[in-house]
Amino acid sequence: MNSSSEVKTEKSIADMSSSSISNIKSGVTTCNSNESRTSTSGGIWNNFVDSFKPAIPEETLTSMNIDDNRELTDIERINYNSANSNLKRKLKTRHLQMISIGSSIGSGLLVGSGGALKTGGPAGVMIGWIVMASCVYATMQGLGELAVTFPISGGFNVYASRFLEPAIGFAIGWNYFMQFFVLLPLELVACSITIKYWNKDINSDVFVIIFWLAIVFITLLGVKGYGESEFIFSLIKVVAILGFIILGIVLICGGGPNHHFVGGKIWRNPGPFAYGFKGVATTFVTAAFSYGGTEMIGLTAAETANPRKTLPKAIKQVFWRIALFYIISLTLVCTLVAYNDDRLIGASSVDATASPFVIAIVNGGIKGLPSVMNAVILVAVLSVGNASVYATSRSLNSLSEQGMAPKWTGYVDRAGRPLAAIAITNIFGLFALIASSNQQVNAFNWLLALSGLSSVFTWLAINCSHIRFRRAMKVQGRSLNELPYVAQSGVWGSYYGAILNVLVLIAQFWIALFPIDTPPNANDFFLSYLGFPVLLASWLFYKLWKGDWTLFIRAKDIDVDAGRANVDLDLLQQEMAEERAKIAEKSFIIRCYRFWC
Template sequence: MSSNSHDNDEKGESTISVLQNITSGSSSPNTTTIDTNNNSNNESQGVWTSFLDSFKPVIPGETLTSMHVDDDKSLTNLQRINLNSANSNLKRKLKTRHLQMISIGSSIGSGLLVGSGGALSTGGPAGVMIGWIVMASCVYATMQGLGELAVTFPISGGFNVYASRFLEPAIGFAIGWNYFMQFFVLLPLELVACSITIKYWNHDINSIVFVIIFWVCIVFITLLGVKGYGESEFIFSMVKIVAILGFIILGVVLICGGGPNHTFVGGKFWRTPGPFAFGFKGVATTFVTAAFSYGGTEMIGLTAAETENPRKTLPKAIKQVFWRIALFYIISLTLVCTLVGYNDDRLIGASSVDATASPFVIAIVNGGIRGLPSVMNAVILISVLSVGNASVYATSRSLNSLAEQGMAPKWTGYVDRAGRPLFAILLTDAFGLFALIVASNKQVEAFDWLLALSGLSSVFTWLAINLSHIRFRRAMHVQGRSLNELSYVSQAGVWGSYYGALINILVLIAQFWIAVFPIGEAPSAYNFFLSYLGFPVLITSWLFYKIWKKDWTPFIRAKDIDVDAGRANIDLDLLQQEIAEEKAQLAEKSFIVRWYRFWC
């Protein structure tokens, strides 16, 4: 073993000793003794009593808590962030199949199925393909960097904590709250989308009735805990995947003239009205829509703290992003752009809550197939419910992480015995009732401004992940650490994160241009802030933290970055031995198996 490895062992041991001293001898978070006792007690008490008890505070000594960390005045803010996030009370109950389905289906929602219609009307078919392919490459590179960080540091909060510890806490504060706001406002928006989707079958139904019904369904699922979320997303994702695969097969048939109309479509919509709707500016408008549709891919980073075996399950889930992008997005959108012209009147004014403007539905209607549009709308309804469910998961885990870092009220970080960030979940569910504004004639304006607060959140989050990965690699280099310590290394490498950062910056520039000079409208402050309000909100959040904590450090120097707290594997000798054995076993497999394992 090299001297660097011995140094690493010493650093790992010192981190553990700090934790043990702070918690005054509390047991390791990996202990299972308490859980076993709880299970036997639960059986004797009955299901209902066990359910009620699950909402109580975590039993002292069951896991490391933040109480002693917060009271220790000798620790800096950054040290508290690192220690608290590394020792969360969240439960590791997500299995491999949960993560794989979450990675495949978490972002197949209204952004792809409905929002792509608006992008098609402004960018044209070529603009849509350029926007989604460019953002796909960006997301792939970003997710690889996130995978490396999440497998190495499977901690509560994921990417907002990475921004705090590898960049500086004020950036983590701004990114964390911006991400929270993105999904916080998404729940009522998706509930409204559900009620509007129902109107596809009956316009006389009162929207409020279905807002309440869908809200109750989501509240029920979210209170089941992380395992309930995993199981529900597994089912939702299966439905979405089957539907997209079915549409791909149907699309090929319709293009070749195999539909009831027997009309050969070919590439006529690419010729007339043409590939581009509004030239380069139209193409620029597709990037943010594409980013919105890919939003949710980074949610795998939030699941790291609740995954049974992060080293083995997270890499598989991360790699699945490539297949989702290649198959479900690019192929399906290619077919949609071939079957629907960008000048179709039904696309005009398309929004993310209007399922009737879905280009997927329009393509099926144009093909003359009866019944299938209703099926596609049912899929959209399920997808919207899935996104609403995922939004509660994202906001509750983000808020819990912010509380652990001392960036949100401490009570919002309450985690019960079932591992639920209970108050964060209830707060998010309660705000979902804002969807009752659907009864008001001001609902469009209200939601427009709510979305404007975090409209660029996905881009900011991905940029923070890129920069965090770059700084982590820089810290490893400066501190003389080897990549052999990592159980998963980004396939795109550090240059992939540089590429992802560049694309995200270019998207922000393009969106600024569109915000100042919108298509078909005169420049106005109203349109600018509606499109770009997220940026001043992010800057204001960053500045607020700087003033609040009186910490004006521009960034954390590479030599001072903590690359040990929260590490999944401290015993580097054992880790490297396991990796070597796995590589030796894989080398004996056929080329097809090795190729599959590399990508999946």
């Protein structure tokens, strides 16, 4: 690894070859622990106040003269800034593992699945969630390979910029920002509506303010506060889902208070499908929405203490989360709740009383537990609101670092908080005060439409970024042995994920153009598909702004070194060989466990 003195003896970046620039940047990344040098002798209050001051760059960064002779190109600036972020590496293994397991258990699964059940039927729900689960698994494997190799600020939107081309990174980054930017006030409204389950006379705005203050407090604690809060939230959700799985099996077998044996009656009457193939097609986007947030692991890479050790474990947890918390729980829900139940409403609803999980418990004749499940839904939507601030603030900070957003929005303080981005997100969260308004549904529907299909676009960008990265490695004669983590599904998994995501976009276009039980109309079409023209407009705006009409970066020109987690490849390969040798000595069961976990 390059020391500070060695860096100072190098020529300016302007005179260096692309490979030497990459190596120096990589060295800076690994030695930069992002621990700002703040005084500890001024007392608790003074230290707290000082923590809001601008982050102090590391000496290795300030010694580099990047303005001599020429300016960096856009892609060089993106690679350099994203590799040298002032974010702090404070997320631990337990944080990442619990975030990976419970981060996306929210209203999409607990409430939105009811709308999918209504239009797709039980078989449609299972097909939609299983197919999208395979897509998510393959996509997260590709993301894991990129994130472990390049644990940089911004994650997947930076990968799109550097492995595809900057305009795509610009469009994906802003679309992802909008998705969670709008989601914060939506989740706050969902919290206030969930409270009404116990008392309908309460003014919704009162609890909007209470939950908003709670999220503001958590976000001001920094990344460690986010990690600890998500650890607790996710633990509650995981325990609740496990409890529901046990309860669901008991109810199906007739062990509930009413002793009604359910079996497979609902699958026979009213039947497995609600609206045939079109109904099944509607479940894919709802499933994608429920899996949304899985990719957030990529955003944590720049704030993870030991990316090479912790990220692979977190990525592998995706398989178990999909299998256990989604597929099994939804199988039970589809067996306990009929698709023609009048209590089921639209997939975009935030009303917890429409949750098929709650309806299943009510149908079982169990008193008291519906309130417990609603409390879990409250925790889930509060968790998603908290995660929304994390996602939007890190996305906006990354866009600023790449020169794709105003520079001031990338302000990072000495505690490693992207303070300006956090403030912008939290202030917009007060939009949730329209919770008591009669126009809240229309307002949120159109806001959500702006970033509709964002998860699918993001996953598609991850798939394509991984494919182009592998292509660049091959063209440049680089070996996969250099990578600290190799995707279990390989590059073909990314091809599979990309094809499936494109098919989902086509299916959604069909449903948007010819909605179920409604004649074709512009309102429904743009509510379902406005996200695509917005994404296209973002890409075109960047092209016009920069005047660069390059459609993609050639494989031979892609930088596969900048931001690398490990500079000494020989040492890395030696460590990995030792780890493989130790695992090979273990029993078959242990080897299987280490492969999947």
